[in-house]
Amino acid sequence: MSSEQFQAFISYARSTSTPLATALQGAVERFAKPWYRLRATRIFRDDTSMSANTALWSTIEGGLRQSKWLVLLATPEAAASEYVTNELRWWLDHKSADTILLVQASGELWWDRAANRFDTARSTALPRVLVDAYREEPRWIDLRWFEDEGGLGTADPRFEERVADIAATVRGEDRDGLIGENVRQHRRARRLARSAIAGLTVLLLVAVMAGIVAVMQAGEATQQRDRAEEEARVATARQLAATAQSLVDTDIVKARLLADQAFRMEDDALTRAALLQSITSNPYLLDAVDFDGSATALAGSADGKHVIIGTSAGAVLQWDRAGRAMTALREDGGAVTGISVSDDGRTVAAAFGKDAWRTTRSIAVWRDGALVEGPSDAVGPVVVSPSGETVVHARTTTTSSGDAVPGVEVAVLRGVSGTANAEPLGEVDGYLRSVAFRDEENIVILISSDDLLTAQHRGIDDFSLHSEAGRGWIPLRYQVDALAGSGSAVAVPMPGGDVAVYSTLGSDMSQGARRGAAPDGTVTASAVSATGARVAVASSGAIYVSEPAPADAERPDFLTLTGSTIVTQLQYLGNGQLLSAGGGRVLLWDLDRHPLLSTMEATTSTLSNASGAPVVHVNNSGTQAIVTADELTEAVWHVLGVGMPQRVSGLFLDWLDDGSAFFVEPVTGDVVILSSDGSEIARNSLGEAGASVLRDEAQLRSGDVTGRYLAPDDTLLIGTMAGLVRLDLASGNTTATAIQTSSLSGSGAYAVGNDTFNGKPVIVSSVADDTTVAELPVPLDTTSRYHDELLVLREGVVTTVRTADGGRIVATLADNPAAPLVIDQGNDLVASFLAVGRMQLSSLSSGIVLGGLPLDVERTSPRLGYGFSDNGERLVISYENDPSARGGGLAVLDLSPSRWIEVVCATVGRGLTAAEWRETTGRAVPGDLTCGGAGTTPGASGRPDPSSPPEPASPPATAPGQSAPxxxxxxxxxxxxxxxxxxxxxxxxxxxxxxxxxxxxxxxxxxxxxxxxxxxxxxxxxxxxxxxxxxxxxxxxxxxxxxxxxxxxxxxxxxxxxxxxxxxxxxxxxxxxxxxxxxxxxxxxxxxxxxxxxxxxxxxxxxxxxxxxxxxxxxxxxxxxxxxxxx
The missing domain is CATH 3.40.1000 (Protein Transport Mog1p; Chain A)
Incomplete structure (x- = not known):
C-alpha cells in the first residue's frame, strides 16, 4: 500500500473554522464520486480521522506523513494557533510549500510583489511560518463569504466551484474533466433514484390526491387569514401615523407615542414621516410628565433636575426627573397660587388661597420633603434663596370683614435647614407682585401702583434700599407679567403682541426697554430668562419665544413651540431651559440644542467666497467629511467630532475604506493618498495617459475632475471632459480612453459627460465597453451628477432621476436649482433646501415628505452644501462664509430611526396606555405598548438626554504599526x-x-x-x-x-x-x-x-x-x- 493514504490534510483553527472544514471535507470527498463508492477522495481532518488516544501529535504527524497535500484554512485564529504552526512547520521540513493549498476563510492575504513575499502587516490570516515559504505568488481560494450572515453556505453555487478547484488540485486531475465527471455521476444517481421512486409514487398517488384537496382548502384559508392580518396591521400602523401627525400641535406626548407604535408595526415612508415629524415639529422638547389635576403654579431647580407643581386642588408635587418619581408634598387644600424652590431642589415653598387668582391665605415650606414650621401669618408671594436656607414672604393684612388683602409687609424665615427663625423685614408702598433673590443676601421686590411698576433692590439683613427702578408701564388688562429668577428683568405682555422687557438694574425702566414679539392674542402666561436675553409668552396653547430687541429696532422674529391645548404656567430655569405647564402636564424645553443636530463641528471660513457652493464628500463610515468647491484647487478635511479642520492642497477624487483619500495634484498630475492630517501615504504618476486627460492648457479645479475607487480591482478611475484614465494601483500601470467624464457612477460602470453650456446633449458612456449608451437632449446649463447608481439631471426647476445608464426615469422632483440636492439611493432618501432655516427630507420612491430639518438660520445662505454618509444615517451640512452671515461651519444631522426612537422615548418618559390604544384604533391591545418596544421605555436610571447630540465620531483608523491616541x-x-x-x-x-x-x-x-x-x-x-x-x-x-x-x-x-x-x-x-x-x-x-x-x-x-x-x-x-x- 502507498504510504500516502490521504489526498489532503486539512489544517485549521477549530475555534472558528470547524463548520467550513467539515463542509469542505465532505464535499471534496464526494465530488465526482461513483454511486457505488463511499468516497472518491480521502481527506484527513482531526475530528473524523483520529480515534481517542494518548499520543495526539504522533497521530497528527502520521496524518501529515500519509497526505499528499496540506489544505490551510487561513484565518487570523489559524495564524495565531500553535497547532496550525506546528503542522505547517512539519510540512515545510518534510515536504514542500508547493503542496500547500491556501483557502482564505477570513482575514486578509496580501502578496508584496516588490519583495516577492507576503506582506506581514496586511496578511492577518497568514501564519508567519509561510511568509517567505513561496518562491512566487501562489494562487489561493477565497471562501470568506461562506459564513456571511444570511448566506447560503454549501447551497451557494460558488461553493461547488471552489470544491472543484480543491478536488482537482489534490487529485491531480483536470478541473474541467472532473467537473464533467461530477455532473455525469450526479445524473446517474438521479436516474437510479427516479427508478426507485417511480414505483412508490404510483402507490402514493391515490392517498396524496385525497390529501391535496384538503391541504389546498386549508392553505387557501390560511393565506386569506394571513393576508387579512397583514392588511389590518399595515392599516393600523398608517392609522396610528396619521393620528400622530394630526396631534403634533396639540398633544405632542401622545403624538410621539403613536408614531413610535406605528413605526414598530410597519417601517415605511408614512410611519417614518410620522416619527420624524413628531420630533421636528417640536424639536426642542426635552422632557414631559403627566399628573392628576390642573397646574396653577410651577417652579424648577436651577439645573432642571427637580420640578415642583402646584394644582388647583391644593396638591404640591415634586417631580424628580432623574428617577422619574413624582412625590406629593401635599395632596389637597386651598389652590396653590405660587411656588419657589432652591437651586438644589431640597427646599420648597408654596403659597395657597381660595383659588389660583385670589389673595393667598397661607404658605408652607418643606426641607428634604419634611414640613418646616413657619409663621402662621405668612402669605404669598413667596421665594426661596438659592441655597434654600432663607425664605422671603409677605405677611397677612386683613380687611374689616376678615378677608386677606395683598400684603405690603415683607418678612423672612431664616435657618430653614436647622431651627427656622421668622422675623419681619419691613414694609413696601404698593401692591406686592413678586419677589426674587438676586443672590443669597439681596432680593428684588416688584411692586405696582395703578399702571406703573417699580423694582426695589434690598438687602435681607436690614431691608435697606440699595437701588430702585421705576416707570415700568403695565396695561391693566395684562396681569401676567413675569420677574426673572435673578430679579434683573421684568417681562410685560402688551396689546398687539409686543412684550416689553424692562431692566431693573437702572433707575428708569422705560429707558432702554427692549421688546419681544408674539402674535396678538390673549396671553395666559409669560417668563423672562435670567439676563433678559429671552422672553416667552403663551397664548391659545402655543408658546412664543423671542430675543428682545431695542424698542426702536425692527420687531424681532419669534419661535413657536406647540404641543399643548393650553399653557397656564411658564418659567425659565437657571440653566436657560424653559418649563411650561397646562392642565395635567408639564413640558421641559431646551432651546439651545436640537436633538438631531450636532453642535457646529468647526466655524472657520473654510472656502473662498468666490469659490461657489460647497460640495460635501462623507466617507463610508460617516466619521469624516471633505468639503470642496468647483472653482478651488484645495479642500477642507474634517474629522467629525474633533472640530479642527485641515486645509489640504489637491483635487479630491474618492475615499478609501480606512479613512484616507485619493487626491490629484493639479500641477504635477500625480495621484496621492493622504491621511486626515494632510500627510502623504502613497503617490502614483499617471504618466502620458494622465497627461492626455488632465489638460495642460488650463489649471484644473475641483469641478473639472472626478474619481472613483474600485476596491475589488484595486483600481482608480480619474475622469475629465478630456477623457478617462484607469490607474492599476498594484502595478502602477495606466490606460486612457476618450470617454468624456464629468461624473462617475458608484460602481464605476458608467460615466456622464456634460457640455450643455455649449448646447450639446448629456452623454452617458459604458466605462468597460468605451461606448455611448445614451444621449440625453437637455436645456442649457443642465447639471448632471451621479448619486451612487442614480444619474441626477437638474433641468431648471425640474430634476429627473434616472438609472445609471440614463435609460429609465426613476423619479421627477420639483427643485430649486440654486440650492443643493443630494440623494441616498440605498436608503431611499432625498435631502433638499426648503427655505431659510429649513431643509426637507423625502422618500425618493414615493415622494412622501418625511419632515423638515433644521438649519442654522444665521448661517443659511446660497453657499450651502450637504452629503449623506454611506448608510444614510448621517447628513453632514457645510455652511460657507457669507458677508451677511456669522461664519462658516460644519454640522451633522442624525437621520437614523434608532436615534429618532431614542429621542421620542426619552422625551415622553412612558409608554402608550391601553386606553389610548383603544381610543385610537378600536383594536385589541397588543402585549407591548412600551415606548421603543420590548420594555425599553427608559426607567429610573440612565435615561438618555435627547438634547445631547450624537456621540462624536471616532477618529480614523491608525496606520499599521501605530497605536491609537x-x-x-x-x-x-x-x-x-x-x-x-x-x-x-x-x-x-x-x-x-x-x-x-x-x-x-x-x-x-x-x-x-x-x-x-x-x-x-x-x-x-x-x-x-x-x-x-x-x-x-x-x-x-x-x-x-x-x-x-x-x-x-x-x-x-x-x-x-x-x-x-x-x-x-x-x-x-x-x-x-x-x-x-x-x-x-x-x-x-x-x-x-x-x-x-x-x-x-x-x-x-x-x-x-x-x-x-x-x-x-x-x-x-x-x-x-x-x-x-x-x-
Missing part, C-alpha cells in the same frame, strides 16, 4: 469643580461687564470667530484631546468684518490625564508653569496688525483653553479661571 479613550469622571451650566452662567460676573459695551456678542458652541479657530487649528493634538471630553464652548466677539474677541473651551479633565495634556500643549510650543496650584500655559503672537494669544489653565479637574484675538484684555484667561475655579 490616548485621547480617544473614554475619560473617567473627574473630581472637579464642575462646568458652568451654559455660557451665560460663565460670564455672569462683574469682571465681564464691559463685553456688551464693546459691541461683542455671546455665542455658545464652537464659536464663529474665524481667525482664532483658524490659528488654533494647527494645534491638532490639542483638538484631539479636547474632542471626547465633556465640555462647553463659548465665544465673545464681533463676528463681522475683522475678527475681534475671545473664545474659551471648558472641559472636565481626569487628574490622571493632566500630565499627558501638558505634554501635548508644550509640544505645540506653549510653555507651561505651576502658579498658585494651577498649571498655566500661554503663548502670545503679537504683530503691528495682529494679536493672537493662546492660553491653557488646568486645575481642580477642569481644563480651560482660551484664545484672544485682536483684543488688548490680556487678563481674560485669568478672569475665566477665577470665575470657574475661584480666585
Amino acid at each position: 490616548e485621547s480617544a479613550q473614554s475619560p473617567s469622571a473627574p473630581e472637579a469643580v464642575g462646568l458652568p451650566s451654559n455660557c451665560i452662567a460663565l460670564f455672569d460676573d462683574p469682571a465681564f461687564s464691559t463685553m456688551g459695551s464693546r459691541g461683542y456678542e455671546l455665542f455658545e458652541g464652537p464659536g464663529p470667530l474665524g481667525a482664532p479657530v483658524a490659528a488654533q487649528s494647527t494645534d491638532v493634538g490639542i483638538a484631539a484631546l479636547l474632542a471626547p471630553l465633556e465640555r462647553i464652548d463659548c465665544s465673545w466677539g464681533r463676528f463681522e468684518g475683522a475678527p475681534e474677541g475671545f473664545r474659551t473651551t471648558l472641559a472636565l479633565l481626569p487628574a490622571e490625564r493632566v500630565d499627558e495634556v501638558v505634554a501635548v500643549i508644550e509640544a505645540n510650543g506653549i510653555l507651561c508653569e505651576e502658579v498658585d496650584g494651577r498649571t498655566r500655559c500661554e503663548l502670545v503672537d503679537a504683530a503691528e496688525e495682529y494679536l493672537l494669544a493662546r492660553s491653557h489653565v488646568l486645575g481642580d479637574g477642569v481644563w480651560i483653553a482660551s484664545v484672544v484675538v485682536n483684543d488688548g484684555d490680556t487678563a481674560y484667561s485669568d478672569k475665566v479661571a477665577d470665575a470657574v475655579l475661584g480666585s
